[in-house]
Amino acid sequence: MTPLLKVENISKFYGNRIGCENVNFDLYSGEVMGIVGESGSGKSTLLNCLAGFLTPETGEVRFEMRDGEMRDTVTMSEPERRMLSRTDWAFVHQHARDGLRMNVSAGGNVGERLMAVGARHYGNIRAEAVDWLGRVEISEERVDDRPTQFSGGMQQRLQIARNLVTGPRLVFMDEPTGGLDVSVQARLLDLLRGLVREMGLSAIIVTHDLAVVRLLADRLMVMKDGHVVETGLTDQVLDDPQHAYTQLLVSSVLQV
Amino acid sequence: MSDYNFAYLDEQTKRMIRRAILKGLAIPGYQVPFASREMPMPYGWGTGGVQVSAATLTPDDTFKVIDQGADDTTNAVSIRKFFEKTAGVATTEEASAASVIQTRHRIPEDELREDQILVYQVPIPEPLRFLEPSEVETRKMHSLEEYGLMHVKLYEDIAKHGAIATSYAYPVKVEGRYVMDPSPIPKFDNPKMEMAGIQLFGAGREQRIYALPPYCQVVSLDFEDFPFEASKADHACDMCGATDSYLDEVIMDDAGNRMFVCSDTDYCASRRKAGHVGAQGTPFEETAA
Amino acid sequence: MIEIRNLSKTFTLHNQGGAVIPVMHGAELVVAPGECVALTGASGAGKSTLMRMIYGNYLAAGGSIVVDGVDVVQSEPREILALRRDVLGYVSQFLRVVPRVPTVDVVAEPLLAVGAESEAARAKARELLARLNIPERLWSLSPTSFSGGEQQRVNIARGFAHDYPAMLLDEPTASLDATNRETVLNLIEEAKARGAAIVGIFHDEAARARVCDHEIDVSIYTPGLTAGAA
Ligand SMILES: Nc1ncnc2c1ncn2[C@@H]1O[C@H](COP(=O)(O)OP(=O)(O)OP(=O)(O)O)[C@@H](O)[C@H]1O
Ligand SMILES: [Mg+2]
Ligand SMILES: [Zn+2]
Numbered sequence: 087m088t089p090l091l092k093v094e095n096i097s098k099f100y101g102n103r104i105g106c107e108n109v110n111f112d113l114y115s116g117e118v119m120g121i122v123g124e125s126g127s128g129k130s131t132l133l134n135c136l137a138g139f140l141t142p143e144t145g146e147v148r149f150e151m152r153d154g155e156m157r158d159t160v161t162m163s164e165p166e167r168r169m170l171s172r173t174d175w176a177f178v179h180q181h182a183r184d185g186l187r188m189n190v191s192a193g194g195n196v197g198e199r200l201m202a203v204g205a206r207h208y209g210n211i212r213a214e215a216v217d218w219l220g221r222v223e224i225s226e227e228r229v230d231d232r233p234t235q236f237s238g239g240m241q242q243r244l245q246i247a248r249n250l251v252t253g254p255r256l257v258f259m260d261e262p263t264g265g266l267d268v269s270v271q272a273r274l275l276d277l278l279r280g281l282v283r284e285m286g287l288s289a290i291i292v293t294h295d296l297a298v299v300r301l302l303a304d305r306l307m308v309m310k311d312g313h314v315v316e317t318g319l320t321d322q323v324l325d326d327p328q329h330a331y332t333q334l335l336v337s338s339v340l341q342v
Numbered sequence: 343m344s345d346y347n348f349a350y351l352d353e354q355t356k357r358m359i360r361r362a363i364l365k366g367l368a369i370p371g372y373q374v375p376f377a378s379r380e381m382p383m384p385y386g387w388g389t390g391g392v393q394v395s396a397a398t399l400t401p402d403d404t405f406k407v408i409d410q411g412a413d414d415t416t417n418a419v420s421i422r423k424f425f426e427k428t429a430g431v432a433t434t435e436e437a438s439a440a441s442v443i444q445t446r447h448r449i450p451e452d453e454l455r456e457d458q459i460l461v462y463q464v465p466i467p468e469p470l471r472f473l474e475p476s477e478v479e480t481r482k483m484h485s486l487e488e489y490g491l492m493h494v495k496l497y498e499d500i501a502k503h504g505a506i507a508t509s510y511a512y513p514v515k516v517e518g519r520y521v522m523d524p525s526p527i528p529k530f531d532n533p534k535m536e537m538a539g540i541q542l543f544g545a546g547r548e549q550r551i552y553a554l555p556p557y558c559q560v561v562s563l564d565f566e567d568f569p570f571e572a573s574k575a576d577h578a579c580d581m582c583g584a585t586d587s588y589l590d591e592v593i594m595d596d597a598g599n600r601m602f603v604c605s606d607t608d609y610c611a612s613r614r615k616a617g618h619v620g621a622q623g624t625p626f627e628e629t630a631a
Numbered sequence: 632m633i634e635i636r637n638l639s640k641t642f643t644l645h646n647q648g649g650a651v652i653p654v655m656h657g658a659e660l661v662v663a664p665g666e667c668v669a670l671t672g673a674s675g676a677g678k679s680t681l682m683r684m685i686y687g688n689y690l691a692a693g694g695s696i697v698v699d700g701v702d703v704v705q706s707e708p709r710e711i712l713a714l715r716r717d718v719l720g721y722v723s724q725f726l727r728v729v730p731r732v733p734t735v736d737v738v739a740e741p742l743l744a745v746g747a748e749s750e751a752a753r754a755k756a757r758e759l760l761a762r763l764n765i766p767e768r769l770w771s772l773s774p775t776s777f778s779g780g781e782q783q784r785v786n787i788a789r790g791f792a793h794d795y796p797a798m799l800l801d802e803p804t805a806s807l808d809a810t811n812r813e814t815v816l817n818l819i820e821e822a823k824a825r826g827a828a829i830v831g832i833f834h835d836e837a838a839r840a841r842v843c844d845h846e847i848d849v850s851i852y853t854p855g856l857t858a859g860a861a
Contacts, residue, residue, distance in 0.1 A: 114709050165486045172490075187473065187494075191501055194494045201497065202490025208500050208565040230501050272730035279729070283743075301729060305708045319687055319708040326689040330645030337646065 088150060090115045090256060090288050091136075096145035098135050104312035105131035109145070111307065111317065115255070118282055118289045120303030120320060122296060122335070128312040129292040130260055135160075136290065137177050137258045138167045149174075149256070172202050176249035180261035182241035185248070186233045192219060192244055193229040199252045218247040222277060239270035243277065250281060257289040263298055275301050296336070300324060308332045349396040349429040355379055359397035359551070363542055366553030371516030372484070373467050378549040388421060388446060390544030391463035394551060395444045398459055398542065399425065404432045406440035411448040411588070411605035418446075437608050447510070449531040451587045451609040454539035456556060462525045464545040467552065469513045469523040489521050492563055500568055509573075515561045522552060524560075530574045530588045535560040577602040580622040582613035632797050632828035633685065635660040638694035638704075638852075640680060654680055658694070658852040660830070664796065667819065667829040669843040672850040678832045681849055682799050685830065686721050687711040698797055716744050720795035722803050726786040728775050734785055735760065735770045741793040752792075759788035762814050780806055791818050798822060800831040804838050816842055 089112035098105035106128035113119055121129045134140040136147050138159055148156045149170070159167055171177070179185035186195055196215040197205070205211050216226050222243035224236075233241050242262065249257065262278070263271040279302060282289060291302055299306055299320055306323040308316040308331065316329040327333045347353065355377075362376040381389040399405065405425050409418040413435040421444060422433050434440050437450040444461040454460060470480040473491050483491065492513055499507045512529035516522050524532060525543060535541065541554040554560065564570035575589045580601045587609055589602040601622055604610035614626040638658040644650045655677045662668045670678040683689040685696055687703045696703040699718045701710060715721070720741070729737065735756045742752035760770055763784040769777065774785045787803055800819070804812045812835075819842045822829060833839035839846070 117709055164482075168486055168488065172488075190473065190494055191498060193501055194498050197497055198490055198494050200490075201493040202488065206493070206564075206566050208497065209567050211497065211565075212501070276729060276731045304712055318690070319711055321688050322690055322708075325683070326642075328643070328690065333645050 087114065088156070089113055090117075090150050092146070092148040092156060093136065094146045094148070096132065096135050096142045096147065098131050098140055098142045104128070105140075106135070106309070106312045109314055111314075113256075113288055113290065115288055116286050117305060118287075118291065118303045119305045119307060120299030121290065121292045121307045121309060122294055122299055123309035124294065124335075127309040129294075129309055131312070132309070133258055133260055133290065133292045137175065138171065172199055173252055174255045176252075176254040176257040178242075178245055178249055178257065178259040178262045180264045182233065182238070182245050185245040186241060188233050191230045191232055192224065192236070195233065195244060195248045196251050199248065203252060214251060215247075218251050219244075221281070222247045223273075237270075239266050239274060242266065242274055246274075246278070246281070250285065250287075253285065255288060257287055259289060259291045259293075261293055262291065263293070263295065271298070278302060296324060308335065346428040348401070349399050349425065350381075351379060351393065351396045355393075356397040359393055362551040363394065363397065363553060366542070366551050367540070367555045369520070370554050370558050371514075371520030371522040371552060373550040373552045375549055376551050378546045381546070383420070383424075385547040386465065387417060388444070388463035389546030390548075390551075391444050391446070391461050391546075392421060392424070392544075393546060394542050394544035395421075395425065395442060395461045396429075398442055398461065399429050399431055401429070401431065403441045404434050404439055405429075406434050406437060406443045407445075408443065408448060408450065408606075408608075409446045411590070412607045414607065435608050436612070437606075447526050447528075448588070448605060449527055449534045451584075451604070451606045453534075454537050456538045458539040460537075460539055460541045462527075462541065462543045464523070464525045464543045464550070465547075466511075467523055467543065467545040467548050467550040469511075469521050484520060487519070489515070492521050493565070496563060496565065496568075500565070506564065506568055506570075512570075513563050515563060516554065517559050518561075521563070522560075528574070528588055529562065529570070530572045532560070532562045532570070533572050575602055578620060579604045579610060579613075580620040582610045582618045582623060583620040584610070584613055584618070632664050632699060633660065633662040633830065634695075634697045635681075635685070636695045636697075638681070638684065638696060639692045640677070640684060640689065641692045653854040655849070655852050656854045658849065660847060662797075662828040662830055664826040664828050665823050666845070667823055667831060667843045669839045669846045670830065670832050671839075671846050671848045672853070676848075676850040676853050678849055679801060682721075682801055682830060682832065686715070686719065686799055716741075718796050720790050720793065720798040722787055722790035722798070722800045724783075724801050724805070726774060726782040726789075728773065728782070730775060731773055733771045734765065734774045734777075737774060737785060738788045738792055741789060745793055747793075755792055756788065759791060760785070762818075763788050764811060764814075780808075780811075783807070784811060787815055787818070791822065794822070794825060795827060797828045798830070800829060800833075802832050802834060804833065804835050812838065 091113040093111050096109040097107045109132055123129050135142040146158045147160050148158050151157050193212055193215040196218050197211040200211050216229055219229060224240060224243060233244055263274055293299060303320045306320040307314055310331045316323060316332045324336055327336050359376060362374045366374045381392055383389060407418040407422045409415040425431055426433055437452045442459045446463045468480055470483055470491055473495055474480050496506050510528045511523055511526040512532055514522050514524055538556050540556055543552045562570040577589055578585045579587060579589060581603045584604055587604045590605045592601045592603055594601050635658055640655040642652045672678055680689060684691050691704045698714060701714050703711060735753055738756035738759060739752040742755060765784055774782055803815050816838055
């Protein structure tokens with residue numbers, strides 16, 4: 087079995103400051119990996135390097151293309167990488183307004199990726215948008231409303247629908263439940279769990295909420311000061327942390 | 343006339359504009375940046391079109407200007423006078439007699455020939471602008487042919503109005519490559535863009551020139567289940583009886599009586615000269631000025 | 632089915648002056664299919680620690696834990712996850728509840744994970760919930776709000792939904808009434824009869840005597856402790 091994503095030696099610096107350094111891991115199809123760490127530990131930097139929003143100084147991010155070939159997405163041409171972002175990859179932003187078109191209806195937001203890959207039948211696009219809104223528990227009546235009229239949790243669910251409609255194979259999420267209140271978070275997490283299993287998604291989730299990774303992630307990567315300090319099975323890392331920093335992190339969170 | 347260089351602009355500037363035009367013709371639908379000059383008229387009054395006309399005109403040309411189909415609006419008249427004065431070229435109101443036609447918001451009803459050039463005044467050349475405010479991003483979208491967003495706009499139209507409500511500046515795809523704003527012509531005119539003449543588009547404020555060489559493929563964007571329709575008022579011209587021309591609706595009096603007349607004044611007049619009379623029309627001689 | 636050799640475990644408490652606490656040394660255990668082995672020993676002897684190491688929840692310091700040919704000590708997370716999904720079941724003392732998921736789906740999930748058809752999985756889940764006397768009106772609710780005893784029974788139902796070839800049971804009969812205790816013991820006997828290899832912790836001696844084929848006192852592997860000492 088070959089990995090879906092092979093990350094080798096990724097480093098990113100901001101001047102002489104370390105964003106992240108020497109990160110290595112393999113992600114296999116269907117795996118969900120959480121990245122945790124305190125504020126400033128390099129989680130988002132790493133995620134943005136993986137998703138092609140930042141160019142790392144060193145390293146390769148090799149992705150298994152649909153033809154089975156492993157390609158380095160850092161050095162591939164921009165059109166190819168953007169095509170990946172619209173088809174095989176998805177990115178769920180912490181702030182819905184970074185991931186949604188706020189002046190376009192919910193249906194248009196979900197339909198955009200379909201149209202971007204050539205869908206040209208309005209009725210089908212709309213039906214698919216409605217279906218996806220349903221899957222993220224947004225009622226059909228809201229299909230023509232703009233995201234500005236949605237609550238934070240709904241905006242986040244809309245963002246997920248917009249991203250998953252093209253059946254991506256890899257989803258990047260940066261604090262997908264950040265800023266939402268606990269019951270809304272729970273609903274979103276439950277939804278994500280269901281979708282991950284149903285669609286066999288692979289995902290990389292950045293968060294500093296250990297409860298979120300406990301529920302969603304198979305594997306965990308702990309970062310500190312731009313470095314990976316510990317990796318392993320999620321429950322193992324949380325229940326039997328090996329690194330001093332992870333122990334501190336886990337003990338400072340009372341109930342996870 | 344000797345007070346000005348031919349057609350107002352200096353030769354250097356005209357060369358620069360011609361290079362942009364040639365590049366535009368070589369890459370149909372692609373927006374070529376150019377260094378727009380100050381013209382003795384404000385932006386929004388066709389400075390882009392005027393600069394393109396200035397770079398295109400030769401002393402032997404016959405020039406026509408139309409503004410929303412009419413030759414006699416203040417804007418059309420002043421641009422025509424401008425070139426009469428600065429280039430000394432012959433002018434005409436007859437589409438078939440003109441070699442260069444500068445237009446705002448219409449394409450003449452008569453089919454253009456291979457020896458004719460149509461120059462459009464363009465306010466906003468970027469068709470993606472309404473949904474994507476970033477110029478950097480729209481340029482990237484063009485270069486990578488990422489045009490999904492264009493259909494999002496049409497999708498929103500249908501979702502809101504039950505049909506594609508965009509009735510002018512209706513986006514087109516040129517030669518299967520660049521998505522282009524046809525300037526605010528009514529969508530009725532879109533099919534005419536596949537023509538024998540050369541079409542040049544100038545945006546002064548936005549400093550962009552783009553072009554369509556003769557017989558270029560120009561496809562109006564649509565959905566399979568909401569196909570593009572080159573619609574017009576379902577009426578005949580009340581003056582000349584034409585059923586195939588784009589019509590303006592004119593309110594005649596306080597009682598709200600209306601009349602539909604050809605927006606292309608030259609077309610209407612020549613039909614009436616040829617003896618056609620519409621429902622509210624009178625024989626030609628009496629109304630001719 | 633389960634074969635443990637020379638297993639050791641230490642905890643290093645980095646935030647308490649780096650104290651290194653050895654908790655297990657040289658542990659050995661073999662469980663054949665159809666066999667149930669009880670872990671015994673005083674509180675703190677390391678019964679749960681051993682069980683958690685078998686499950687991959689705690690990291691071993693040395694040795695090997697081979698379950699169905701997979702060495703848990705050496706395996707990648709995804710290999711352990713596959714083992715947990717297909718081969719190795721675990722009924723822990725507490726149900727870790729996922730918010731909002733109805734009880735019937737909580738129980739059916741292990742079956743869905745191995746690709747069972749959704750209706751068949753739910754039918755099996757309902758059957759187990761009924762056997763464990765969870766009132767039917769609760770099946771469509773999330774177990775979050777259930778009593779401790781109800782949660783425990785949901786946990787057991789979930790643990791027995793899929794016919795795992797190997798199972799870990801951490802006090803499965805604790806705090807159950809006689810009827811439900813009997814049901815759980817029957818479930819264990821049925822699992823053994825179909826060939827499951829089981830490792831269990833039972834404080835209930837009668838239960839242990841009834842379902843277990845061997846006992847192993849883990850105190851003998853506890854550094855600084857001898858068997859039987861408190
Ligand atoms: N644009 C930037 N310019 C300079 N330094 C940056 C920039 N972005 C991040 N850093 C630095 O890089 C390090 C890693 O930051 P990063 O944002 O990746 O952390 P994070 O783990 O995502 O944090 P949080 O949990 O707050 O989102 C920090 O030292 C941070 O200050
Ligand atoms: Mg971050
Ligand atoms: Zn007419």
